[in-house]
Amino acid sequence: MARADRRPPLALELREVSKSFGAARIIPGVSLTVPAGEFHAVIGPNGAGKSTLFNLISGRFAPSSGQILLGGQPIEGRSPSVINRMGLSRSFQITNIFKNISVFENIRCALLGPMGAAYSFWRRASAWREITRETERLIEEIGLTARRDTIAGSLSYAEQRLLEVGMTIAGDASVLLLDEPMAGMNHNEIDQFSDFLRRIGEGRTVMMVEHDMNVVFTLADRISVLVYGELIATGTPAEIRQDQRVRDAYLGAEA
């Protein structure tokens, strides 16, 4: 009993979560636990169901069956905005920023969602100053202070991805889902972005889908391998590298 008490609390738990689209059973049943503070990567071949899994966790799709717990609270079938307010935020494969307004305005918009929802918030005279201060802090955290007033659409691709993650962490979500954050980046950008993601992961729980195996094996505390909608393995990078099923089904010579 005492041993069980020492286990870190779970940020996320999936219990036999399944998803079918019509007759197509895309996720037959996934069970997974992610302790608070873990950097967890999900890898697998194209079409394995990684984005579908994120869509189930973030509330875009309701599971066909099973349970999803966020910090111990059931969230399956709830709307994305409710799940977001409960502490989970996700970034998308396709950049989701507002291209016609500045970096500052993008981050402020992302903050206005969660902070501005309560009418009582705006009755305080200090509310606007508070939002501005938090916006500046977040822009510094994502390393875009020099680009504060730049129109988002004219940022480089990698800077747009930084901004996308900045908008994802605005509002202090404790659990982040990052869907292929490195897609389309060159080697230098990937190196810098990896450092950035490591910093972002401090004090947060991160679940990331990513195809760049160097990034995955460097950043992740644990890795889950999804093949045809089933988790064939979950473990540390060293365990996954040595797992024969994973090598046969996915990593092959890459490992």
Ligand SMILES: Nc1ncnc2c1ncn2[C@@H]1O[C@H](COP(=O)(O)OP(=O)(O)OP(=O)(O)O)[C@@H](O)[C@H]1O
């Ligand atoms: N809304 C939907 N309706 C029907 N089928 C879907 C739907 N969304 C996804 N699928 C199917 O589910 C399967 C898994 O797709 P998904 O996008 O989750 O895979 P993935 O692992 O994220 O792939 P990739 O690495 O290419 O992004 C695919 O066969 C896809 O066609």
